Amino acid sequence: MSDESPQLTGALPVAALDDPHLQPYAAHPERVNAVAVLSMVVGFLGFIGFGITFWISDQVQWEAATLGVGLFGLGFGVAAWGKYLMPQGPFVEERHDFHSTEAERDAMSAAVLERGGIVVKRRKVLGGLFALGAGTFGVVAAFPLIRSLGPKPGRALFTTNWKKDSLLVSLEGRPVKVSDLDVGGVLTVFPKGFEGSSPDQTILIRLADIAPGEPPFPLAPPGRSDWTVRGYVAYSKMCTHLGCPVGLYQEQTQQLVCPCHQSIFNVVAGAIPEFGPAPRPLPQLPLKVDAQGFLRSQAGYDQPVGPGFWERP
Amino acid sequence: MIDKSLRWVDDRLGVAKGGRTFLDKIFPDHWSFMLGEIALYSFVVLLATGVFLTLYYVPSAKEVIYHGSYLPLRxxxxSEAYASTIGLSFDVKxxxxxxxxxxxxxxIFLGSIAVHMARVFFTGAFxxxxELNWVVGVSMLLLGILNGxxxxSLPDDLVSGxxxxxxxxxxxxxxxxxxxxAFFLFGGNxxxxxxIIPRFFIIHVLIIPAIIVGLLAAHLGLLVKQKHxxxxxxxxxxxxxxxxxxxxTFMAKTTGFMFMTTATIFLLAGFxxxxxxxxxxPYQPYQISYAVQPDWYMGWLDGALRIMPSWEFVGWGHTWPLEVxxxxxxxxxxxxxxFFAWPFLEAKLTKDRAYHNLLDRPRDRPKRTAAGASVFMLxxxxxxxxxxxxxxNFFNVPLQSVLITFRIxxxxxxxxxxxxxxxxxKELQGYEAAGKRKHPVVVTLTPEGEYRTTEMAPHPGDGHEEIEPIPVPTFINLVPPELATGSGVRRVMR
Incomplete structure (x- = not known):
C-alpha cells in the first residue's frame, strides 16, 4: 500500500479516532447495543420458529407471527445499530452544477444541428423517404397489434337473444309457469338456450296476482300495460349506468336497486330511474303466456340493453 | 481478503474511485425521506410474493368443477382462475x-407512493x-393503480368480476x-x-412490472445523480x-427499514x-353482492361515478354517456x-427558474400548500x-341525503x-416559535396570594446544537489519540 502516491492520503480527509463526528449518536451506546443484540436474537428465534411452523403445520397466523417477529427483530436491530451506534456525523458532500460548460453545450448543439443539419438538408429526399417509411411501418405494425385483438362491435350491442316467443327459463333451464312466483317474488330469467348469458339477463317480478281475463296491471307509462301478463313484469337486469346486475328488489317500495352505484328504478312505472346516476329506464321485455301456461316474450327488447355507448342512437 | 477482491475487480473494471465516492455518498436524515423507501420495499415484497403466486395461479376462464379442500365450494x-386462486390459498403451504x-x-405500495408524493409536493422537492423525477414518479403511481x-381482477371472484x-x-x-x-380488449361483447383473464394476467405480471422496474431504476438513478x-x-x-x-450508516438504517416494512406486511397478511x-x-355476470367497494386506490373513481348526476346526452344520432x-x-x-404538469406549471406561475436543493417549509409557500391541500381534499x-x-346505513339517513351532501x-x-x-x-409564518416546544414555566402561589412564574431550563435535547459537518473521512487514524504521533495513519475500508 505504501507504494501509492502519498498525496492521495493528503487529498482525502483523515480523521482521528476521537473525532466527535465518529462518535456514536447514542449517549449510552452500550445500552443501545444490548437492545440491538436482544432484538436480533429475538429475530433469529423468530425465523427458527417460522421454519418449525412451516414444517409442522401451515397455520397462517403462526406463520405470520413467527416471520413477522423474525423480520422485525432483525430489522430493528440493524436499524438501531445504524442510527445509534454508527458515526453520528454530520457529514457533508459538495454538490456540483448539473449543466455542462457553455463551450460543451455549444459543441453538443453544433454536433446535432450543424453536422446533422448538413447531411440531412443536402439529402432531403432521403430524409423524407425515411420518415415516410418509418411512419408507415409504425402505423401498419399497429394493425395486427390492435385489429387482431377482437371483433368489431357491429350490431352486437344492439341485439340480444330475446326474440318473438322466446321461452323464459331460469338459470337451470327450467321454464317459468304462471304459478311459479308469488306476489313480490323475483327470478332472473334467460331466453331458452342462453342460460347465464350476460346481455340476456332479465329480471322477472310478480307485482300482483291477476286472474286471466281481468284488466292488466296498471303499469305506467301508458301503453305498456299489455307488456305485463297476470301481474308479471320483466326488465333487463343490466343497469343502464354501468351494466351491473340490478339485483336488489325492495318489495315494499317496488323499487329495483343497483348495488354498485345505488341507482333506483321504479318497477311499477316502467323502471324509470328515480335516483342515482343511471340515465335511462331499464328496457322492458313484453310478456305473454302460452297455451301450456309458460311465460314467453311477445318480442325482443325494443332498444339496446345496458349502459350507453356512442353508436346508440 | 476483501481488499484483495476489491483490487481484483478494480484491475478489470476500474471502479475504485467511483465506488469509493458512492460509499461516501451523503443521504440527508429526515423521517419523511423514508416514505419513498416504504414504496420501494413494498415493491420488492410485491415482486417476491408475486413470483410465488404465478407458480400456482392459472390464468384461464375455462369452467372446471371445484374439487379442492374448501368444502362449501365443492x-x-x-373458472380455472378462481379455482386455482382458492387452491393456492388453501391447498398450498x-x-x-x-x-x-x-x-x-x-x-401499502400505493399508499406510501401517495404519501411520498405529498411530501415531495408540499416541500417543493419537485x-x-x-422535474423529470417527479414525472417518473407520477408515471409509477399511474401504472401502480392500473396494475393494482x-x-x-385476476381471481375472477364475484366482487372483482x-x-x-x-x-x-x-x-x-x-x-x-x-x-x-372494449370489444378489442375483451374479444367481444x-x-x-x-x-380477458390471460390478457390481464400478462399485463399484470410482465408488461407493467417491467415498465415499473425501468422507471424505478430511472427514479433511483436520477436520485443518485442529482443527490437528495x-x-x-x-x-x-x-x-x-x-x-x-x-x-x-445509511445502508444499515435502510436495510433495517426494509426488514421492518416486510415484517409489517407479513404481520398484516397473517392477522x-x-x-x-x-x-x-365465483363471478357470474348475472350475480351481484351488496356493499361492494374496490381497493382504496380505486375508491376515488368509484365515488366520482356515484355522485355524478345522470347526465346522458343524446344528440346528432349518438349517445354521449357523460354520466360515466x-x-x-x-x-x-x-x-x-x-400532477404531471405541476412542476412546469408552478415554474411558469412563479417565474422561478433557479436550482433548488433546499426544501421549503409548507407554510412558506402558502399558495402551493393551499392548492395541494385543496386537491387532496377533493x-x-x-x-x-x-x-x-x-x-x-351506518348513520341511518336516507341515501338521497348522503348523495346530495356529497355533491355539495x-x-x-x-x-x-x-x-x-x-x-x-400566513398565520404560522408570523409565529416564529411554531413547531418548537416552549420552555416549561412553573407557576407558584405564595402564601400571600401572589402568583409567580419561574422559567425552567429547556427540555433535554431541545437545545441540541448540531456540530459543524465535515466531509466523510475516508481514512481513520486507528492509533488511539494518546499514542498518535502523526505517522500511524492506516487506511481501512470502512
Missing amino acids: GQRV SGLLMRQAHHWAAD RKPR FLGY TGIRIAYSILESIPIVGSYI YPGNGI TQFPGKGRTEHNVVGSPMFP AQINPIWQFG FLPAVLFPGIVFNL LFMVFCASSTDVLA IVIVLPILTFFVTYQIC
Whole structure:
C-alpha cells in the first residue's frame, strides 16, 4: 500500500479516532447495543420458529407471527445499530452544477444541428423517404397489434337473444309457469338456450296476482300495460349506468336497486330511474303466456340493453 | 481478503474511485425521506410474493368443477382462475400468507407512493432540477393503480368480476372509439370470449412490472445523480448535502427499514384478512353482492361515478354517456395531467427558474400548500363518496341525503380548504416559535396570594446544537489519540 502516491492520503480527509463526528449518536451506546443484540436474537428465534411452523403445520397466523417477529427483530436491530451506534456525523458532500460548460453545450448543439443539419438538408429526399417509411411501418405494425385483438362491435350491442316467443327459463333451464312466483317474488330469467348469458339477463317480478281475463296491471307509462301478463313484469337486469346486475328488489317500495352505484328504478312505472346516476329506464321485455301456461316474450327488447355507448342512437 | 477482491475487480473494471465516492455518498436524515423507501420495499415484497403466486395461479376462464379442500365450494362450476386462486390459498403451504401479503403490499405500495408524493409536493422537492423525477414518479403511481386493478381482477371472484364489468362499461362510454376499445380488449361483447383473464394476467405480471422496474431504476438513478434534497439547517446550503454516508450508516438504517416494512406486511397478511374471495364466490355476470367497494386506490373513481348526476346526452344520432365519461375518464385524466404538469406549471406561475436543493417549509409557500391541500381534499371527499351506501346505513339517513351532501361538499370543501390552508400558513409564518416546544414555566402561589412564574431550563435535547459537518473521512487514524504521533495513519475500508 505504501507504494501509492502519498498525496492521495493528503487529498482525502483523515480523521482521528476521537473525532466527535465518529462518535456514536447514542449517549449510552452500550445500552443501545444490548437492545440491538436482544432484538436480533429475538429475530433469529423468530425465523427458527417460522421454519418449525412451516414444517409442522401451515397455520397462517403462526406463520405470520413467527416471520413477522423474525423480520422485525432483525430489522430493528440493524436499524438501531445504524442510527445509534454508527458515526453520528454530520457529514457533508459538495454538490456540483448539473449543466455542462457553455463551450460543451455549444459543441453538443453544433454536433446535432450543424453536422446533422448538413447531411440531412443536402439529402432531403432521403430524409423524407425515411420518415415516410418509418411512419408507415409504425402505423401498419399497429394493425395486427390492435385489429387482431377482437371483433368489431357491429350490431352486437344492439341485439340480444330475446326474440318473438322466446321461452323464459331460469338459470337451470327450467321454464317459468304462471304459478311459479308469488306476489313480490323475483327470478332472473334467460331466453331458452342462453342460460347465464350476460346481455340476456332479465329480471322477472310478480307485482300482483291477476286472474286471466281481468284488466292488466296498471303499469305506467301508458301503453305498456299489455307488456305485463297476470301481474308479471320483466326488465333487463343490466343497469343502464354501468351494466351491473340490478339485483336488489325492495318489495315494499317496488323499487329495483343497483348495488354498485345505488341507482333506483321504479318497477311499477316502467323502471324509470328515480335516483342515482343511471340515465335511462331499464328496457322492458313484453310478456305473454302460452297455451301450456309458460311465460314467453311477445318480442325482443325494443332498444339496446345496458349502459350507453356512442353508436346508440 | 476483501481488499484483495476489491483490487481484483478494480484491475478489470476500474471502479475504485467511483465506488469509493458512492460509499461516501451523503443521504440527508429526515423521517419523511423514508416514505419513498416504504414504496420501494413494498415493491420488492410485491415482486417476491408475486413470483410465488404465478407458480400456482392459472390464468384461464375455462369452467372446471371445484374439487379442492374448501368444502362449501365443492362441486361448483367455477373458472380455472378462481379455482386455482382458492387452491393456492388453501391447498398450498404458506399460500394464503403469500397471497394476502401480495394484496397488502399492493395497498401499502400505493399508499406510501401517495404519501411520498405529498411530501415531495408540499416541500417543493419537485422543483428544478428534479422535474423529470417527479414525472417518473407520477408515471409509477399511474401504472401502480392500473396494475393494482388488474391484479385485483385476476381471481375472477364475484366482487372483482363486477369491477371488470364496470371497467368495460367505462371503456364503452368513450366517444367514437369506446365500443371498439372494449370489444378489442375483451374479444367481444361483455364478458367477451374468456380472453380477458390471460390478457390481464400478462399485463399484470410482465408488461407493467417491467415498465415499473425501468422507471424505478430511472427514479433511483436520477436520485443518485442529482443527490437528495435537504431541509435548511446548520451548515446546509444549496450547494452541499449534509447527512449520513451511504456506507455504513445509511445502508444499515435502510436495510433495517426494509426488514421492518416486510415484517409489517407479513404481520398484516397473517392477522388482517384481505379479499376473502371464497366468501364472495365465483363471478357470474348475472350475480351481484351488496356493499361492494374496490381497493382504496380505486375508491376515488368509484365515488366520482356515484355522485355524478345522470347526465346522458343524446344528440346528432349518438349517445354521449357523460354520466360515466366525465367522472371515470375525464376527471382522472385531468387529475393526472395536473400532477404531471405541476412542476412546469408552478415554474411558469412563479417565474422561478433557479436550482433548488433546499426544501421549503409548507407554510412558506402558502399558495402551493393551499392548492395541494385543496386537491387532496377533493380527492379525499370523492374517495369518501364511494361509501355512500355504507354511510347511509351506518348513520341511518336516507341515501338521497348522503348523495346530495356529497355533491355539495366535493365542491365547497376544496374551495374552503384552499382559503383556510392559505390563512393558516400566513398565520404560522408570523409565529416564529411554531413547531418548537416552549420552555416549561412553573407557576407558584405564595402564601400571600401572589402568583409567580419561574422559567425552567429547556427540555433535554431541545437545545441540541448540531456540530459543524465535515466531509466523510475516508481514512481513520486507528492509533488511539494518546499514542498518535502523526505517522500511524492506516487506511481501512470502512
